Amino acid sequence: MKIAIIGAGAAGFFTAINLRELTSDVSVTIYESSSKVLSKVYVSGGGRCNLTNSFEEIKSLSTVYPRGEKLMKGAFKLFNHNDTYNWFEDNGVKLVTQSDCCVFPQSQDSQEIIDTFLDLSDEFGIKIKTSSQIRSIEREAEGFRLILDNTEQPTDIYDAVVVTTGGSPKREGFNMLSSLPLDIIDPVPSLFSFNIPNDPITDLMGTVVENVSVKLQGVKSKATGALLVTHWGVSGPAILKLSSYAARILKERDYNAKLSINWVAESIEKRVHAELTYIIERNSQKLLSSIRPYNLPSRLWLELLKRADVSEERRWAELGIKGINRIVNVLTNDEYEISGKSNFKDEFVTCGGVSLESINPVTMESKECPNLYLAGEVLDIDAITGGFNLQAAWSTGYVVAKSIADKVNNC
Ligand SMILES: Cc1cc2nc3c(=O)[nH]c(=O)nc-3n(C[C@H](O)[C@H](O)[C@H](O)COP(=O)(O)OP(=O)(O)OC[C@H]3O[C@@H](n4cnc5c(N)ncnc54)[C@H](O)[C@@H]3O)c2cc1C
Structure with a gap:
């Protein structure tokens, strides 16, 4: 033959x-x-x-x-x-x-x-x-x-x-x-990173968080893994995975979507509350800036405090229920507007x-x-x-x- x-x-x-x-x-x-x-x-x-x-x-x-x-x-x-x-x-x-x-x-x-x-x-x-x-x-x-x-x-x-x-x-x-x-x-296309133009998060380029969970508003699938902050937005295994799962829907939306990042990959909010309560019990007089929950990179933690509208100069004991809720929210459901994509040069x-x-x-x-x-x-x-x-x-x-x-x- x-x-x-x-x-x-x-x-x-x-x-x-x-x-x-x-x-x-x-x-x-x-x-x-x-x-x-x-x-x-x-x-x-x-x-x-x-x-x-x-x-x-x-x-x-x-x-x-x-x-x-x-x-x-x-x-x-x-x-x-x-x-x-x-x-x-x-x-x-x-x-x-x-x-x-x-x-x-x-x-x-x-x-x-x-x-x-x-x-x-x-x-x-x-x-x-x-x-x-x-x-x-x-x-x-x-x-x-x-x-x-x-x-x-x-x-x-x-x-x-x-x-x-x-x-x-x-x-x-x-x-x-x-x-x-x-x-x-x-x-x-599949396997690309997300552009988040004009967002202060991009000032943290090079920051890696080992285990996050990410999802897009209105899309079922979510992805977990490491996330890398780049000078144009976000990349890393979790984002590339999500781009693959949502390749077609993102194309339909012309690569405009709302991204939600759960920085601690913890879907049960109560557990994040418990983690913060545990920190408060042991560090009540310390400044928020000095203790990083989940060992988050320090620049990211400071940025997340800003996003939660909580001053890093406050002491943990001064947080109050509203402050705790705002931090839990930013840790588990931090939202960004994606506008455009960038090719991932390795694949x-x-x-x-x-x-x-x-x-x-x-x-x-x-x-x-x-x-x-x-x-x-x-x-x-x-x-x-x-x-x-x-x-x-x-x-x-x-x-x-x-x-x-x-x-x-x-x-
Ligand atoms: C930069 C980059 C890095 C990657 N790294 C990895 C990795 O590390 N691991 C992994 O699993 N995957 C990786 N991939 C994906 C992987 O390389 C592809 O999925 C795989 O090569 C597909 O193999 P294929 O033989 O189907 O197609 P291809 O490798 O694309 O081969 C198709 C061939 O057909 C030829 N051709 C097309 N049309 C015609 C025609 N009409 N007549 C004659 N010839 C034609 C093309 O020139 C080409 O040589 C990477 C991809 C890229 C772009």
């Missing part, structure tokens, strides 16, 4: 190599529009490539895959994060798992992943055609022909085509698929792409166009940061490889 893979990224290479590992009865050609392969893998994880996650802290896949959770659950039955770990180690890439559960190559160098893929491709005789942008895929009785951008001459016939062209921030990015029976969900993915309704979730094959497969970010699957996006590329790529190999081996 002749197989064409469109897109030489993580999903494209992983599909190609695994396909050849599973069967030798295929010839595989990868078409890549740019002059370089695996460009995103190269920059991933700040050049270190956070290639998966130990999933130790993940109770439900829905918390990491806001889109594609069900499909990923199925794909994990065939190829999960442990399989990824073993696959890379078996192929000579030593890995390390950080305390935050993110997995990287021990070399801390994404180039090692690229070299491994290129060596394996070479070993398996996988053909790689760079500077070969595919404009369209034409279905014929005997198979598929690909139409390249730079020539009117179509390619030879392929028995199966795998689309691994990645995400696109614009719908036009999916034009190549327009002649095929695939539904496209409008793409919108950027799109939410949207080929609808999962268009494919068989067990094989990743188009429901209406047999022998057309899809894997990776071109599908409407995306994740929060932490190695989960690349894991989706490995899992879906492996499923496609196995589906094609099973077909070939059963012929």
